[in-house]
Amino acid sequence: MIMILLTIVFIVMRVLPGNPVLLRFEKNADPALIASYTHALGLDKPIYMQYFDYLWGLLHGDLGLSMAGEFEPVGPEIMSRFPATLELTVYAFIVAVIVGVLLGALGARKPGVPDKSVKVFGILIYAFPVFFLGMIFQLIFGIWLHILPVSGRLDPGAIPTYLSIDGHSLQTGIYTIDSLLSGNLPEFVDAVRHLILPATALGLVISGIFIRMTRANMMETMRADFVTAARARGLKERTVVYSYALRNALLPIVTIMGLQFSLLLSGAILTETEFSILGVASYLVDRINFRDYTAVQGTVVFIALLISSVSLIVDILYAYLDPRVRI
């Protein structure tokens, strides 16, 4: 699957018509300049050689050179921006799971008005463009009420601190973790304040699917024999719902988590742009606007690898949670 993804990326970016170098320059650019760019990027080699170069580079963690400026390597730039994306997606995911599971369980447990409201909320939130929700949050909490910052990851001028003992330093780039490790509480609060709006906007939009999944699974689980048995034994309804039914209803949700992650990344592109967070996704958007074709390819490859690793982790996690799938 990883190979297929990587090959698709290669085919779309290289084999299909369209010369990346020509896309970058104006129509009347100097042919010598174009030739030098083509050579520097290895685009003058035969296509199968390019394919092997591309795979060989990937094995060494080389995502190619940026076409902008001095051919800077794309890999290190992505790695320096990845923590911001990871931080945003993880917090958004937590918001999505909490909102989705709680509302979904509520809907399944209380038919009638609560269930209907949950359903309508789920449909409505799914139809929200994530950046529009972000703008509404910015307008209300940032511009009208002045209680939360609307862009960036820290206050302007703040320099992120990180753990450093005897000259050895540990820098994850995830500010909420770095600041805690180094004991810088004000910075932690600052980082969290900056995360609230983007993570809530992204998390809420994704939560629509969790609501739907939890609700459907819960309704099915509540009809299962073991739930009836638990009730017959006189357990409290709350115990039956939350420690018996919900746990089993959550299993199928884990299986779709890999796909959720890819949805989260799509949303992160828009959220990072909206909240001026310098992450991988906003790097992609930034490079598109500069027509930096190789950087776009590098980022897309990085995302492909990320998706593949996440789906692998999800598979392992599922086997751990549900003994039935172990062979």
Add this chain to the structure above:
Amino acid sequence: MTTIQRTHAKPQSLMAKLVAPIFGKGYGRGLMLVGIGLTLFISVMSILAPFIAPHDPTKIGLGPSNSPPSATFPMGTDQYGRDMLSRIIWGGRFILLVAVTAVAICLVIGLPIGLVSAYVGGHVDRTVALLMDSIYAFPSLVLAIMIISVFGVSIINEALAIAVVYIPSYFRVVRSQVLSIKEMPYVDAAKSAGAGTPSVLLRYIWPNVTASVVVVATVNFADSILTTAGLDFIGLGLNVTLPDWGIDLTYGRMVLPLGIWWTIAFSGGMILLSALGFSLISEGYAERVNPKLR
């Protein structure tokens, strides 16, 4: 005798399949009616835009710059003094056109591949399914961005990019249905009665797949609208001077820090409503045809 029966039965069954589920009483009716109402309203507004818009949506300096909603400009004006109401009325044309084209491409390509692949089975099916699953696992917006950044921005390229992203959804749904339907006794009966492959596929299997295709296609409509707006937002939209909800929303963002809410509220609201309309239809229809969701 048989031919006469068939010609009578066909239109009736089609009507029963499409119209009765919508207007007949039962589960999901409310959701579907609201969804269809919203969708119809937005489509009619967009189609009739040249006749109902009070002003030219591209005329600069029609009113004062950034003026809030008032009697003369019910939705205010944007930073160039253009009438927002007229821009909103005109603004759905491109986004909806892209969505319609994308769904059409998906239907034309995704359905036959799913039908044939599942019916033929074997290595062909496994290869196609693996390819489709790979595309499906990829973040849709990233794939769309990649395609558009290679081919350039145009209505057809946007539609193509969205279609490529969503064809696997159609493929998966159609394939999984066909895989189970083709094992049914009545299909075997048709085959043993001498029905050829095209006939089995179209007359015996296809009618049982349509219900899920309606659900996928309406969700696809909603997603296409959201993806197109997303592309506009990151600078891969059509011409910036066009009246378009996605573009207005993107540029309204620039003046948001000044507290100017009307440029984003109405354009974003329209995107939301059109995506919502299709989602409601999809949800209502799914509830009607799938008892598990009730």
